[in-house]
Amino acid sequence: MENRESKPKQYIALKLKDNKNPMRTIPILDEGEFTLADSHAIALYLITKYGKPEHSYLYPDDIRTRARIHQIMFIGVLFPRLRAVMAPTYSGKLGELSNRMIVNIVDAYTMLEEYLASSSFLTGNSMTVADLSVLTTVSSLNGLHPIDGRKFPKLTKWLNTMNDMDVCRRINAPGSELHVMGLKALMTNYKSNQKSKL
Known part of the structure; x- marks a missing residue:
């Protein structure tokens, strides 16, 4: 999505607010004080933080x-x-x-x-x-x-x-x-x- 007009307003606000997403990419994870961009980094973070023992084979x-x-x-x-x-x-x-x-x-x-x-x-x-x-x-x-x-x-x-x-x-x-x-x-x-x- 190269055209800034086509990006959701909520995304643009999140991107601009407090420089939370300098990469200007989607997706972005926002947990208040903690923001993370890049789907790979987000996936690894989520599985590490929320993964259950039965899903340990994934990571x-x-x-x-x-x-x-x-x-x-x-x-x-x-x-x-x-x-x-x-x-x-x-x-x-x-x-x-x-x-x-x-x-x-x-x-x-x-x-x-x-x-x-x-x-x-x-x-x-x-x-x-x-x-x-x-x-x-x-x-x-x-x-x-x-x-x-x-x-x-x-x-x-x-x-x-x-x-x-x-x-x-x-x-x-x-x-x-x-x-x-x-x-x-x-x-x-x-x-x-x-x-x-x-």
């Missing part, structure tokens, strides 16, 4: 497992590939994925396939918060440029496994579908406007 105490989780969550490859599509689309300047965007998305799929080479999930054989975090981005990327199951069998299997989980069906799938539909609608609108100018 285990083992320091090496946590290091792998952090590596996946903060890798800085996946979301920039999606943002490269979202920014021009939301600002009305993109009608379809460019070849460069497609190459970058496929490169991200290749990286994930390699992470899944010897395990069922991204950091081992149990799902963690890293898998949930990556799922949100991969779901949107897959909706824009579908994963080739022959080229990326492990990633395809991982995505199907994640999508079969109740929490992912209830929470991630509807949001992802809306996000992809919205992006595609904006791209179609841009192409239509370009044709009408001819």
